Amino acid sequence: MGCMIKVENLTRTYGDYTAVDNVSFVARPGRVTGFLGPNGAGKTTTMRIMVGLSAPTDGNVTIGGHRYEDIPNPGRHVGVLLDASAQHAGRTGREVLLISARTMGLPDSRVDEMLALVGLNPSEAKRRVRNYSLGMRQRLGLANALLGDPQILILDEPANGLDPAGIRWMRGLLKSYAERGGTVLLSSHLLNEVQLIADDIVMIGRGKIVAQGTPESLLSQTGTFFRAVEEPQLLEALAANGISASPLGEGFLADAEALQVGKVAAAAQITLIELRPADGGLEDLFLELTADTQRDFTEGVVA
Known part of the structure; x- marks a missing residue:
């Protein structure tokens, strides 16, 4: 199965509100694609449509040439982390992964490999998820996404709640995953984080793609x-x-x-x-492109 994520003319409306407006882009194998935009720009809605949690009003998304819902045992092909807090609070970290592993037909030993990979030690693995910090939940969510050894990762704000060391660790993990031929799509509203990891950047503001290209090409505008x-x-x-x-x-x-x-x-x-x-940095470009969305957050703020 191919590893490309292809988004074509994707639109999603809720009544009079257009959350995603005719969005098209491609995330390629062997590359980290950063999906960048301020909060409320349409990133999460786009990703939810990708993995079949929301239906598009128009357009479509294919993953390796297939719609997500048509992929048999999808966890073996596509690793997804959309909301690190959406994990059963009453189960232990290890139980969360064991259930996923058994659902996918994987050996229990894979659970211990993943716990070690994301840096959750045996005592942390035995704790209930309700007692996890946000950073620990992110690590558990990433372990869940990587469990089936997928060719594609779709991650929404994966650095949320991680400390600087955790962010650096995650950056290394995702870069090496892409270097081995995997496709990584990660969203963020943090420009610097995306700039450090992404081979390609897709910028979104108010549901529309406002710019896309390599960080170098966007910087040299x-x-x-x-x-x-x-x-x-x-x-x-x-x-x-x-x-x-x-x-x-x-x-x-x-x-x-x-x-x-x-x-x-x-x-x-x-x-x-x-x-x-x-001319100016990527930061200037980002603020310029999404100026109308940024204004919502700064109006009424007294310096």
Whole structure:
């Protein structure tokens, strides 16, 4: 079974609210794909659709060419961690993994291997999950995802609750998993965490993909960011002057200096709303692309 995750024109609406809006991207074998966006951007909804927990309103997702619900014994092919807290609080860590192992037809010895791999010692494995910290639940959830030796991992905010040493450990684990040919898709709202681990980045804001590429290609987005009242006319005028422009967040990115874009706009009597150089770190790009979603969290905050 192939290892690619393919998301095609995925849309999910709840009444008048569009949680995921025509999203398309691919997560490839041998690479870690970072699914990056602020809270509420549509990451979890997309992942829930991937593993059959929510139905799409439109579009589809295939994993190795199959819909998740059509994969026999899916835990042997796809490791999933969507909510580390959604584990039976009354069972011990070891019991949680034993039930999964037996469901998948795996030997009990695999449970001990996984506990060792994620750093839960024998006394921690005997404790009930209700007495686990969030970081321990994340480790247990990761052990569960890796139990069936899957070719694909789908992880929602896997670093949540981990201390810095735990985050470094997880980064090493996932990188080596991808190096052995596995496909890793992990979501996060933490830019630096994704930047350190991802081979490819897919950025989402308000349910739409706003940028995708390698961290290097996203970092090297130089040129001029602009927004205008008469955008179609400006794009036409720029093209006539040999300047190409591509959509970027709420505006466009032109492959020219700000002065050139300004001159073309002035000559065509076009009103510019915003015009500035677009060079800057991935952090600037992330904040720029998701500016309208970030505003929700900062309004009303007194400095």
